[in-house]
Amino acid sequence: GNSVTQMEGPVTLSEEAFLTINCTYTATGYPSLFWYVQYPGEGLQLLLKATKADDKGSNKGFEATYRKETTSFHLEKGSVQVSDSAVYFCALIPRGFQKLVFGTGTRLLVSP
């Protein structure tokens, strides 16, 4: 089946620290991969995506590389800010499917 596994949170960091949130997946075929972010009290927003192996998605200083050999799509940022505090969801959509499959989300807390 199709599934996404994310590291459990919360992840607690100080401002300007390096961030990694792990995401691995199981999917039929070659899925497209996504990171969505949910700020407090809001709906989810697309952060970045990658549609084929070795693609790198990037946005707002965040990056993730589609690694087919390790079935991973880890989210990284070199220097986090307090405003990055949110819940981050990894997701996939298998080729030919109509529905996104979400991970359980990882909460990030950044302190000044």
Place this chain on the structure above:
Amino acid sequence: NAGVTQTPKFRVLKTGQSMTLLCAQDMNHEYMYWYRQDPGMGLRLIHYSVGEGTTAKGEVPDGYNVSRLKKQNFLLGLESAAPSQTSVYFCASSLPGANVLTFGAGSRLTVL
């Protein structure tokens, strides 16, 4: 642009009562979705629609019904609310292919 609008934002029900959540989008999107978000479980798909007049079941459809009479609206109904349906409900929409979803701000439902 309003994007995806959900009403109501908050609602408290008693067990056995019925209610309808309304989702409206102004982006001319073909696909629409209803998710529920529960702690530790991420987002789970309840029902979705790939066009006006069509609906399909997601992961957790039991206890819910939906209708898509107009392209811009997707209604989620609870005929007899149960405490297990206490959750935050998110509506989303997308173009065909479902690659990037636009989410509403959520509707918090409490069933006593």
